[in-house]
Amino acid sequence: MKFGTKVIHAGIEPDPSSGAIMTPIFQTSTYVQDAPGKHKGYEYARTQNPTRGTLEKNLAALENGIDAICFSSGLAAMDAILKTLNPGDEIISTNDLYGGSYRLMTKIYEKFGIKSVFVDMTNPANVKKAITKNTKLIWVETPTNPMLSIVDIKKVCKIAKEGKVQVCVDNTFASPFLQRPLDLGADMVLHSATKYLGGHSDVIHGAVIVKNKKMAEALRFIQNAAGAVPGPQDCFLILRGIKTLHLRVERSCKNAKKIAKFLLTHPKVANVYYPGFKDHPNHKVAKAQMDDFGGMVSFDLVRDDFKIATKVMSNTKLFSLAESLGGVESLIGHPASMTHASIPKKERLKVGLTDSLIRLSVGVEDVEDLIDDLENALTKI
Ligand SMILES: *Cc1c(COP(=O)(O)O)cnc(C)c1O
Numbered sequence: 001m002k003f004g005t006k007v008i009h010a011g012i013e014p015d016p017s018s019g020a021i022m023t024p025i026f027q028t029s030t031y032v033q034d035a036p037g038k039h040k041g042y043e044y045a046r047t048q049n050p051t052r053g054t055l056e057k058n059l060a061a062l063e064n065g066i067d068a069i070c071f072s073s074g075l076a077a078m079d080a081i082l083k084t085l086n087p088g089d090e091i092i093s094t095n096d097l098y099g100g101s102y103r104l105m106t107k108i109y110e111k112f113g114i115k116s117v118f119v120d121m122t123n124p125a126n127v128k129k130a131i132t133k134n135t136k137l138i139w140v141e142t143p144t145n146p147m148l149s150i151v152d153i154k155k156v157c158k159i160a161k162e163g164k165v166q167v168c169v170d171n172t173f174a175s176p177f178l179q180r181p182l183d184l185g186a187d188m189v190l191h192s193a194t195k196y197l198g199g200h201s202d203v204i205h206g207a208v209i210v211k212n213k214k215m216a217e218a219l220r221f222i223q224n225a226a227g228a229v230p231g232p233q234d235c236f237l238i239l240r241g242i243k244t245l246h247l248r249v250e251r252s253c254k255n256a257k258k259i260a261k262f263l264l265t266h267p268k269v270a271n272v273y274y275p276g277f278k279d280h281p282n283h284k285v286a287k288a289q290m291d292d293f294g295g296m297v298s299f300d301l302v303r304d305d306f307k308i309a310t311k312v313m314s315n316t317k318l319f320s321l322a323e324s325l326g327g328v329e330s331l332i333g334h335p336a337s338m339t340h341a342s343i344p345k346k347e348r349l350k351v352g353l354t355d356s357l358i359r360l361s362v363g364v365e366d367v368e369d370l371i372d373d374l375e376n377a378l379t380k381i
Contacts, residue, residue, distance in 0.1 A: 001061075003062070003176075003177060003246055004246045006058075006061050006062055007058075007062065007242050007243055007244075007245050007246055008243050010057065010058050010061030010062065011054055011056075011057025011058040011060070011061055012054055012057075012058060012239070013054075022240075023050075023051055023054045023055075023236065023239055024050075024051065025051055025232045025233050025235075025236045026045075026049055026050045026051045026232050027232055027233065028045055028049075028232075029044070029045045030043070030044055030045065031043060031044070031045075045229075045232075046224060046227050046229055047224050049229075049232050049235070051232040051235045051236055051239075052070055052229070052230065052232060052235045054235075054239065055068075055070060055207075055235045055238055055239050056068040056069065056070055056207075058239065058242060059191070059197075059207050059209055059242075060209055062176040062209075062242070062245075063171070063176045063180055063181075063182055063189050063209040064180055064182050064183055064211075065182050065189065065209035065210055065211045066210065066211050066212070066213065066216060067209070067210055067213075067216035067220075068207050068208065068209045068210075069207065069208050069210070069216065069219040069220055069223050070193075070205065070206070070207045070223075070229070070230050070235065071205075071206040071207065071208070071223065071228050071229065071230060072204070072205070072206070072228045072229060072230045072231075072234075073192070073194065073204045073205065073206045073228075074100075074172065074190065074191065074192025074193070074194060074195075074204075074205075074206035075100050075101070075104060075192075075206065076206055076228035077190055077191070077192075077206030077207055077208050078101060078104060078170075078190055078206070079104060079108075079226075079228065080208065080219055080222045080223060080226065080228070081137070081168055081188065081190065081208060081219070082104065082105070082109050082114065082137075083222050083226065084215075084218050084219070084222070085109075085114050085136055085137060086114075086136075087112055087113030087114065088113055088114075088134055089114050089115075089134055089135075089136040089137070090114070090115045090116070090117065090132060090134040090135045090136065091105060091109075091114065091115070091116040091117070091135075091136070091137045091138070091139055092116075092117050092119060092127055092130045092131065092135055092137075092138045092139070092165075093105060093116050093117070093118050093119075093138075093139040093140075093141075094118070094119075094121045094139065094140055094141045094142070094144060094151060095118040095119055095120050095121070095351065096120075096141075096144035096145065096146075096147050096149055096351045097118070097139075097141050097144070097145065098141060098145050098170065098172075098192075098339075099339050099340055099342060099343070101139070101141070101170065102118075102343075103342070105139075115134075116139075117130050121140060121142075121151040121156060122149050122150065122151060122281070122282055124151075124152055124155040124156050124159055127156055127159050127160070128159045131159070131163045131165065135163060135165050136165060136166065137165065137166050137167075137168060138156060138160050138165055138166070138167045138168070139168055139170070140153060140156055140167060140168070140169045140170065140181075140186070141169075141170040141172075141173070142169065142170075142173070142174070142179075143173045143174065143275055143286070143294060143296065144173075145173065145296075145335075145339070145359075146273075146296075146298045146333075146335040146339070146340070146353065146357065146359040147273055147298065147351050147352055147353065148273045148274060148275055148280075148294075148296055148297075148298055149275075149281070149282055149351075150275050150280075150282035150283075150285045150286045150289075150290075151282075151285075152282075152285045152289070153167075153169060153179075153181050153184040153185065153186060153289055154184045154185055154289065157184060157185030157186055158185065160185075161185070166187045166188065166215075167181075167185070167186045167187050167188070168186065168187065168188040168189070168190055168208075169181035169186045169188070169189050169190070170189075170190045170191075170192075171189045171190065171191055172190070172191055172192045172195050172196070172326070173195075173294060173296060173325075174290055174294055175195075175196035175197065175245060175249050175326070176189075176245075177196075177245055177246050177249045177250075177291070178249060178253075178290045178291045178292055178294060179289060179290045179291070182209065182211045184289060187210065187211065187212060187215065188208055188209065188210050188215065189208070189209040189210075190206070190207075190208055191206060191207045191208075191209070192205075192206055193205035193206055193207055193238045193241075194206070194324065194326075195324065195325050195326030195327075196245065196248070196249060196295075196325075196326035197238055197241055197242055197245065197326075198237060198238050198241040198326075198327075199241040199242075199244065199245065199248050199326060199327060199328060200237075200241055200327055200328060201324065201327035201328075201329065202237060203234050203237040203238060203241075204234070205230050205234050205235070205237075205238050206230075248328060248364055249292075249294075249295065250292070251364040252294075252295030252362050252363060252364055253292040253293060253294060253295055254367070255295070255362045255363070255364070255365070255367040255370060256274070256276075256293070256294065256295045256296065256297050256360075256362040257274075257276055257293065258367045258371065259297055259360065259362055259367065259370060259371060259374065260272055260274035260276065260277065260297045262371050262374070262375075263297065263299045263374070264277075266375075266378060267302070268301055268302055268303075268378050268381060269299050269300070269301060269302065269378070270299075270300050270301055270302045270304065270356075271299060271300050271352070272297065272298075272299045273297070273298040273299065273352075274293065274297050274298075275290075275293045275294070276292075276293030295325075295326070295361060295362045295363075296325065296359065296360065296361055296362070297359075297360045297362060298335075298357055298358065298359045298360070299357070299358055299360075300354045300356045300357045300358065301356040301358075301381070303356070303381070304354050304355055304356045305355060305356055306336065306337070306355040306356070308356060308381050309334055309336075309355065309356040309357070309358055310334065310337075311377075311380060311381050312332075312358060312377045312378060312380075312381055313332050313333075313334055313358065313377075315376065315377035315380045316332055316373050316374065316376075316377045317373055317376075318330055318365060318369060318370055318373040319331060319332035319360065319370070319373055319374070319377075320332065321333065321334075323338055323339055324361070325361035326361060327361070327363060328363050328364045329363045329365070330360065330361065330362055330363035330365060330370055331360070331361040331363070332358060332359070332360055332361075333358070333359045333360075333361075334357070334358060334359075335348075335353055335357055335359055336348060336353060336354070336355050336357060339359075340353060
């Protein structure tokens with residue numbers, strides 16, 4: 001089955017009790033049993049829910065995994081993965097990383113004796129150098145946030161295999177339509193389904209997709225034992241969003257390409273970060289491991305000033321100033337004061353995250369209107 005068919009059909013059957021073509025929202029906490037222990041496969045809704053089960057089957061198919069385990073948010077899904085580790089274990093992670101992932105590793109897990117080291121993974125040799133006998137997990141985010149660097153998933157996985165270390169790829173920015181890390185050698189994929197999978201900015205949700213039965217069992221155990229499960233309505237919304245994933249992401253990619261080109265020639269723009277440019281330092285890797293270059297574009301200004309950047313963002317009308325990404329509507333954000341405010345300026349500048357850096361999540365609107373909106377805002381500075 002090809003991708004555009006999978007999003008609509010994989011794991012999804014009409015409801016056997018009614019024929020309803022759409023998976024019902026099973027808004028129930030428990031299930032009636034015929035006799036003690038004699039039931040239809042469902043006992044209590046933290047453990048199993050049919051709406052969630054259908055979504056899990058669909059997600060496993062999209063990422064070519066054997067199972068998917070859903071959680072109440074992307075970070076809850078990541079938390080479940082980290083709970084499989086033990087005190088003394090070490091994580092090697094991408095250095096240009098989603099702020100919440102960084103916070104979870106450093107502020108929560110470090111105090112339980114799980115250390116994270118952050119390396120520039122655009123050079124996979126840095127991963128090899130950082131591996132110790134305690135390394136148990138390599139955490140890859142690609143494309144990275146907000147600099148849109150690309151990590152070579154195949155190369156990192158090869159290094160990890162030699163050291164017998166598990167690799168998890170946060171595939172939130174690319175979505176399975178553009179990139180399937182399990183096929184490239186990764187052991188696990190993480191999604192903040194809040195973003196492209198949901199696609200309509202109306203739900204918080206997360207998932208882990210695996211290709212190994214033992215890992216599936218471990219995560220399934222944690223899902224039930226720790227209980228950070230999504231509600232059935234949230235699962236329904238993700239199922240609904242996924243049906244148009246390929247159409248939305250395709251359009252976002254097309255729009256992002258045109259916007260990146262427009263920004264590149266604009267006299268007030270200094271740098272444009274977009275992996276689709278031939279001279280992007282990781283363009284070749286992006287081309288090899290992704291089917292297109294995604295809907296995210298970052299840029300900074302010739303006058304690298306916090307206040308001037310703020311002015312651009314308060315003058316766009318279609319690009320809404322907000323955190324998050326991956327919805328049908330375009331968003332604009334300022335990493336230095338929003339998502340990455342907790343990272344010291346010196347650290348920010350090391351990866352090129354300047355005071356005027358602006359991040360766009362390009363939606364599916366008509367691109368001419370989006371370009372006009374940016375042009376108007378840039379004229380005002
Ligand atoms: C948003 C995001 C997360 C966290 O997901 P939530 O659903 O907000 O908990 C993790 N990784 C990336 C790359 C994200 O963009």
